Amino acid sequence: DADVTQTPRNRITKTGKRIMLECSQTKGHDRMYWYRQDPGLGLRLIYYSFDVKDINKGEISDGYSVSRQAQAKFSLSLESAIPNQTALYFCATSDFFLGVGGSPYEQYFGPGTRLTVT
Amino acid sequence: DQQVKQNSPSLSVQEGRISILNCDYTNSMFDYFLWYKKYPAEGPTFLISISSIKDKNEDGRFTVFLNKSAKHLSLHIVPSQPGDSAVYFCAAMRTGANNLFFGTGTRLTVIP
Numbered sequence: 764d765a766d767v768t769q770t771p772r773n774r775i776t777k778t779g780k781r782i783m784l785e786c787s788q789t790k791g792h793d794r795m796y797w798y799r800q801d802p803g804l805g806l807r808l809i810y811y812s813f814d815v816k817d818i819n820k821g822e823i824s825d826g827y828s829v830s831r832q833a834q835a836k837f838s839l840s841l842e843s844a845i846p847n848q849t850a851l852y853f854c855a856t857s858d859f860f861l862g863v864g865g866s867p868y869e870q871y872f873g874p875g876t877r878l879t880v881t
Numbered sequence: 882d883q884q885v886k887q888n889s890p891s892l893s894v895q896e897g898r899i900s901i902l903n904c905d906y907t908n909s910m911f912d913y914f915l916w917y918k919k920y921p922a923e924g925p926t927f928l929i930s931i932s933s934i935k936d937k938n939e940d941g942r943f944t945v946f947l948n949k950s951a952k953h954l955s956l957h958i959v960p961s962q963p964g965d966s967a968v969y970f971c972a973a974m975r976t977g978a979n980n981l982f983f984g985t986g987t988r989l990t991v992i993p
Contacts, residue, residue, distance in 0.1 A: 805983040806970065868913055868974060874924050
C-alpha cells in the first residue's frame, strides 16, 4: 500500500462549488503539506502543518483552507472553486531525522489529484 | 517571483551518455538543495540532496554540484538510462524554515 494516498485522483467540478481534497499517510510523520503544480510554474506551497494543532499559510493560500483532522490526515478545501484553480495538487509529508541514507529534509509525495474547474 | 529556476524545459540525451540538468536560485539564504524525479501520474520522488557546506554529493550514477557564488547547481547522470526519462525538479530551502521552493522542472528524455 502507498505511504501517502490522495482522494480523489481526478475531479471535475463547476465554478462556485465547494470541493475537498483528502490526504492520508501511514508514514507516521508529523509534518504535512499541500502543493499545486501548474505548467511552467513548478510546485508551489499552499499550506503546511507541523502537527495537529499547527497550520501555516504557504506561498499561495488565497482561496484555499485546510484541516488537520489527525496526525495522518490533512484535507484541502476550495470553498468556491474558480477556473484558475485548475491544477495538479500534491500532498506531501516529512519528518526531520538524522539517519543513514536519504535526506533529513526529504518530503514524500502522494500521487496527486488532477482538479479541473469548469 | 520564481526563486528557483530551471531554464531548460527539456533535454534529450542518448543512452549511455551524460545528462546535465541545471538549476539557478536567487535567494542567498537557501542552504539546502534537493533534486526530485517525477514520472507521469506519480508524485515526485526524492533523488539526491546537497548542503551548502559541500560543493559535491554523489550517489551511484547521480552527482549534484553546487556553486554557491554563482547560485547554481547541477545534476549529472552518468551513464544515462532510458528509465531515467522523467521530469526533474530542483528544490531549495533555508534549513529551519522547512519550506521547499521548487523550480519549474526539466523533462529528460533518454533515447535508447
